Amino acid sequence: MTVLRIVAGSANPGLAAAVANHLGVEPDGCSLARYPDGELRPTVDKVCGADVYVVQPTAPPVNDHILELLLLLDACRRSRAARVTAVVPYFGYARQDRRTAAGQALGSTVVADAIAAAGADRLIIVDPHTPSLEAVFRIPVKTLTAVPTLCGELAAELPDKAVVVAPDLGAAKLAARYAAVLRGPVAIVRKQRESGVTVTALDIAGEVRGLPVVIIDDMITTGATIEAAVGLLRQHGAAPDIFVAATHGLLVHAAPSRLRDLNLQSVFVTDTVAPKQGIAAIRVCSVAPMLAAAIACLHNDRPLQESGADVR
Amino acid sequence: MTVLRIVAGSANPGLAAAVANHLGVEPDGCSLARYPDGELRPTVDKVCGADVYVVQPTAPPVNDHILELLLLLDACRRSRAARVTAVVPYFGYARQDRRTAAGQALGSTVVADAIAAAGADRLIIVDPHTPSLEAVFRIPVKTLTAVPTLCGELAAELPDKAVVVAPDLGAAKLAARYAAVLRGPVAIVRKQRESGVTVTALDIAGEVRGLPVVIIDDMITTGATIEAAVGLLRQHGAAPDIFVAATHGLLVHAAPSRLRDLNLQSVFVTDTVAPKQGIAAIRVCSVAPMLAAAIACLHNDRPLQESGADVR
Amino acid sequence: MTVLRIVAGSANPGLAAAVANHLGVEPDGCSLARYPDGELRPTVDKVCGADVYVVQPTAPPVNDHILELLLLLDACRRSRAARVTAVVPYFGYARQDRRTAAGQALGSTVVADAIAAAGADRLIIVDPHTPSLEAVFRIPVKTLTAVPTLCGELAAELPDKAVVVAPDLGAAKLAARYAAVLRGPVAIVRKQRESGVTVTALDIAGEVRGLPVVIIDDMITTGATIEAAVGLLRQHGAAPDIFVAATHGLLVHAAPSRLRDLNLQSVFVTDTVAPKQGIAAIRVCSVAPMLAAAIACLHNDRPLQESGADVR
Amino acid sequence: MTVLRIVAGSANPGLAAAVANHLGVEPDGCSLARYPDGELRPTVDKVCGADVYVVQPTAPPVNDHILELLLLLDACRRSRAARVTAVVPYFGYARQDRRTAAGQALGSTVVADAIAAAGADRLIIVDPHTPSLEAVFRIPVKTLTAVPTLCGELAAELPDKAVVVAPDLGAAKLAARYAAVLRGPVAIVRKQRESGVTVTALDIAGEVRGLPVVIIDDMITTGATIEAAVGLLRQHGAAPDIFVAATHGLLVHAAPSRLRDLNLQSVFVTDTVAPKQGIAAIRVCSVAPMLAAAIACLHNDRPLQESGADVR
Amino acid sequence: MTVLRIVAGSANPGLAAAVANHLGVEPDGCSLARYPDGELRPTVDKVCGADVYVVQPTAPPVNDHILELLLLLDACRRSRAARVTAVVPYFGYARQDRRTAAGQALGSTVVADAIAAAGADRLIIVDPHTPSLEAVFRIPVKTLTAVPTLCGELAAELPDKAVVVAPDLGAAKLAARYAAVLRGPVAIVRKQRESGVTVTALDIAGEVRGLPVVIIDDMITTGATIEAAVGLLRQHGAAPDIFVAATHGLLVHAAPSRLRDLNLQSVFVTDTVAPKQGIAAIRVCSVAPMLAAAIACLHNDRPLQESGADVR
């Protein structure tokens, strides 16, 4: 039987180590040379004949992490790995899944093609921004979800009758998935995005007055969407202790200070992206057990349902 | 300069003729042989060296129409058309863009691959069920929308302050696009789908009591989703004259009688799918002018914005 | 070692069950959802890590069966089957292997490309209309023949010195293969096809007067070709008890009544296509043992010659 | 408008010159370096932006001519030809279109893939051994036939009531095409091929006694098939003056002396293969006018029917 | 005739403007959105139906520039450009053209595949590190050289009898190309590379004592190779005024101070990479005239020799 190998890219070695630990294997000592001109040259080891899982979320610096992922995949292929699975818990450029103005590219397709061309046989992703991301690929894609993991933590803290709030229409279906687990109602913010950075919330559909709320989203980038939703909720008389939950905590730019200023009860994210240190109220739930269970199933050619992995 | 040719498949020759008429050309006299065993053999004419647009929505019988489309594309390629654009105003299997249970296929990807393999250089679609359908393709896809066309008709009839109602969470973003044109508020039904045919509506987020409403969706298949929404809206005290608008009026099975029994004010659909005859209250708005304008731009290598075409 | 799985499409579940029975395995409980608008959504089970054989002849309704096959193949691939072999005993659109008039498509290539794009690793076919069908594919194709099976049954009933009659020039080489097994002479009808349905026989090359004859062909569709040959043979004084043998008994339209009216001695076909019930004189020989033997060889990576399978 | 260029490979420069002459253009001064170790390096000239037709039948030495063709196609592509059409009047390896024994390759597919990979956009072939050769390709293939050309010459010489004889079952359909033009009956030899070189004829279906005959085939290689047919025809009392016609006169090995010894009336072949000098009774009909007409249509994006080209 | 468009990526807009200026066209006002998380979203304009040249050297930050290039190419394709040529004067990752240790990737192939998959029809490069880089691509590649341009400037300043020095064996063939233009002898340094940054020169083959020298290379990255060669040359008694010439002046890290400390006579580089400001002794020769001439030829489908472009 082929050997299982976890290759850790530089984007989130802590997650790779945790996954390997759950699986009872050593993560691969992949080394990464960075040349003075910025070119990367990773070297993989012991992948020959192995069933390899390359763990590399394409979080910021997103372009460096994408190139490193492509080189790692090519290195595994040329070193004669028996099978190469790209484990990309956070998949960058997923928002570029349609053109919203003339002259744009489809970043998600461009990245998907590059990953497939570099030699990935399969892909594992977690809560992609576009639920149909798997349809962009011809290689088999396993889409996992951190919603049950996050709900497990939320359930222990949320007051009864909490309303699940989608901070925009795009999150409405995700809110329904949270609500189904938490057995609560859904409210939806209808926002008008004014630029890439600023956001103005306008309206809220559903009852929140006097009720505890949890704002959910797939990712928190600058925190601007959360900030707008919190303002609107307070305006509409929601209960003061506001919770937030999202799978991917990118938390770039002013996000840490913005979240601190909002005085939130708790912000739950996972470690799909390497966690930032020292941000108050941030609670990190690990997806490592879920990824490990999924990888074990893939390695042993078992269906994923038999694992503890949460499949969307 | 290459000649423009409209090739009409058998799925909606009326639409093809209307498009050709707007463009001032004759639709192609493509003939379709149906063999006794059900095999199709279409023959195209005069496409040699031409810029060809094959008009063939993949409405029911969906599988026959898909195969006919593939054969038409291959025939154009092998007859040395200079360029072949598949015009598929209704794109079947678009809902199969993600796997919702183990063991399923991704029908949208399967059909997309077959269309590309058969030789389409470009694709035109209208209001696909999945907005990111274009990311599944490597060939350029032009996604048009009938929302402005439908809103033009709606605006003349709808009372003031009409609420745009999304009959499920998946339609929330589409409702926002209608609401932006109609300048009205949005309400959203959260439903629980119980089987492929039966639907149970549960709840409604947003105010509808005493207000005129228009239920919108991308397509009406059996009418069950509309029926559930109407029931819920009446339960919540919406104004009695209910409007419905959807791009694709498939209207299969009991849909005609179901819509009649609902006693709706008007049901607006387009002719992306060949219209059914004799269904009360159905009002058909043609997408032919929009398709013709888009084809004119593509043929003349002009950006679509310069046309009257409504691009999503 | 990987597990062997037989996945039965809806085109011929009886054949799949018989094949599975010969192999001592259970056929897979693949379920097929048919949506009200005609879209299909099959679900496969237990194929993860398995060596899967999808049994689906593309007999009428040919387009539905082709789409179902494509979806089944994609489902197996995405469910991480170790290897997927399409078993298509009757391969529709095989006659469209050349263009006989300007403006036509090559249906065989279109279908072949779609099958390969959907994820088939290998293909098994039986007596395709075009002997060189395998050259259209890049995936390995195993072409089996039912001629020895049919000759085994024929030999027990045919009088001595029976002449093998090809009902048109296209069947001449097939007739030679029958004649080699049956050790008889060959006669060939030269016909002029007047339309897709009507056929006029003109002439016969070779001696038939007073001799028993067996008309052979790869498939019987409407029975018109057989009807014309029978008329010509009787005109030329062949012995009254006429036999017919063909691998694929599609028997659409008026075929059953036509064959009955011809008052034939026996018509031998196989079960590559699910047999029609209640047609007098039809004798069905099963290809299940041959398919099972071939699948056993493929599964065990043994050459086919070691099996009892009849390879062309 | 793009310029038309005829690039002459080394396989049949005379044919290329004749084609160019009919089209009123100069053939391209392509030069071919042959290195001492047998490697070829052709250089093309003036193809930049042109509509290029590379004339190179893959006659013996077949492997050298195939490699030269691949290099010519790549050279045209990399020199930025607007469009490259491979004109391969005789297509070698076409007989390897099916595997007749375990362990064989499909030479026709291997060569087709190499041609497509080297950059051909389209292909022109004449009377390929397998009529469905075009289905092996994804690029558009134009299949021409020299049968009308040859029949034109034959008609002037053949006595009335001549029988068209297929020297084996594989030539039966071709014989019917000759017979349709010549308005004569068909007779068919059923042979048993004993080795690659020796052939034993067994039987003849159809009347030939006392009648003038013309043996037809797609190609004459060693002449052994013709020799066997002639022997059988004389045995069956055919009229003494026997005619032969075939598109491709490869005439390798003992073919010239064998044909001379048969004392035939006339042997008609075309110049798809560069004609051998000094073989008695050989009459060469040129396919240059037909190829020129076809190229003119392709260059001007006109359907082939409008030309004088004979399309199968 | 199609319109010529120059699209300027963000890597070297000055070069793009100079190229456009030479061609008498406006460079395209492509805008580049940089999202807070580092994702790029370029938007192209007016490329519909045009013959587009995307100017984007993949100099540092190399990974950002590669992703931007891929997105630009995809945007042009999806905006229906008639033809897209990637103009990548400096091609990053070209040194990764072979694996020098187990477990490595081939970065040049990975980047080439991504560029082709993103939709480039053709590529223009200048003095790539690997002369055979074009063989990695299936799309036509035009390899230009700045050697004549640099020699033109050098010739005006170099003393007579200057020796062209290759600073390592890999530069030996390039030195010969300089020497052929400058009509001087060649000397070659044999070095031992000790790490990615440090270099130790060992030996020099050829006469330099008392002679003026010009060290040449394809690129200057950190300046370490030049530093080692200068030391060795001074040790071997070369004339004091040392010249340096290289196509690509990356000049990262300590390169500027290192070059200053070497007290060189002049360092000639080109603007394939956007020039660094304020580095003493650096003389920048523009490749814009050469690129403009090449683009004019490609746009007009003329051979490159007719232009003033210097083709390798």
Add this chain to the structure above:
Amino acid sequence: MTVLRIVAGSANPGLAAAVANHLGVEPDGCSLARYPDGELRPTVDKVCGADVYVVQPTAPPVNDHILELLLLLDACRRSRAARVTAVVPYFGYARQDRRTAAGQALGSTVVADAIAAAGADRLIIVDPHTPSLEAVFRIPVKTLTAVPTLCGELAAELPDKAVVVAPDLGAAKLAARYAAVLRGPVAIVRKQRESGVTVTALDIAGEVRGLPVVIIDDMITTGATIEAAVGLLRQHGAAPDIFVAATHGLLVHAAPSRLRDLNLQSVFVTDTVAPKQGIAAIRVCSVAPMLAAAIACLHNDRPLQESGADVR
């Protein structure tokens, strides 16, 4: 575990037998039919389910050997080999890795594409003319080197302080690899190639007067390059006993007599190409042990470093 099979093409059956012998297996009894018209039809045996290594250097007659290789690869694929590795110790057309004049092809890419299209999963090559040949392929390529093997033999005979001479600039890096093993200095001939056959040496960089020399190269074709280098060395006073070493001894045309006339001490080549008989002073070192060790590693999915194989 899969069985290891060595398939011997006709180009060098002796090498295949030696490799098989080292591995303790029988070479496969592949038979090769040569048809009278020059078409090849190889038949493979017992490859079903096996891990197959096809040994076929593409030495002269290079085009025949390439076609045979393609057919062998296709035969293995279609016979369901588990994995097919092309072992091409000498890779023809490798010199065509760049275009040195307008209108040329890239022969190395053309052959690489044909090999990949024919079904090779992996490739093994030895000392290719272009060190970056592996970057042309998408399949994993293992590049071995015979330099250590040849140096082992050389070391036993060479006098102390021998100079390694590169006969042209293209061999400079290869000379450095020899010199690193032999611990000697390097001298480099700068030549001007005047035609494909004649060569004029001009100059020599590095000290050779009174010193023993070994001229090295990757291949010896006509011997002209060696002849020119020997003349120059003698002119510059090198010691009289001159050694020559090269991996590939093609030795076509006048090479044997030319080498004899040069009165060399010894000429070391390997058996990558089937050795010519009876050439004085030629010493053949076998690469069979190295190839066998590499194949053993590939078959057992072990890294190559653990073997005794010499990896470049």
